Amino acid sequence: MTTPYPVCPHCNQPLRAFELPDNTGWQGEFQLACFNDDCPYFVRGWQHMLDNYAVKASYRFRFDPSTGESSPLAVWSPDALKDRIIDAAVDDTARTDGSKRAENGESS
Numbered sequence: 001m002t003t004p005y006p007v008c009p010h011c012n013q014p015l016r017a018f019e020l021p022d023n024t025g026w027q028g029e030f031q032l033a034c035f036n037d038d039c040p041y042f043v044r045g046w047q048h049m050l051d052n053y054a055v056k057a058s059y060r061f062r063f064d065p066s067t068g069e070s071s072p073l074a075v076w077s078p079d080a081l082k083d084r085i086i087d088a089a090v091d092d093t094a095r096t097d098g099s100k101r102a103e104n105g106e107s108s
């Protein structure tokens with residue numbers, strides 16, 4: 001029994017799990033994010049970042065299953081982080097496939 005992924009509140013597409021880069025300091029082994037390139041949150045982000053920060057970047061809707069909190073996930077291209085998308089179930093990953101990462105993911 002796997003837990004269905006939450007859907008993005010901006011585009012109603014299922015969120016995808018992705019592995020975190022090593023240097024983020026986030027807790028948990030993976031997070032969920034909306035990788036829909038048509039998501040209005042992501043689409044709007046480009047203009048927002050350009051207008052406010054003069055950078056070519058955007059952000060995707062991110063949901064952290066370990067805390068239940070959502071926050072923007074900054075991306076620098078439409079393909080950013082897509083190579084980190086994993087097929088993980090919210091509840092099962094740590095037990096079935098996370099053994100090699102479990103040792104450094106438990107700081108509390």
Ligand SMILES: [Zn+2]
Binds near residue numbers: 008036
């Ligand atoms: Zn979305």
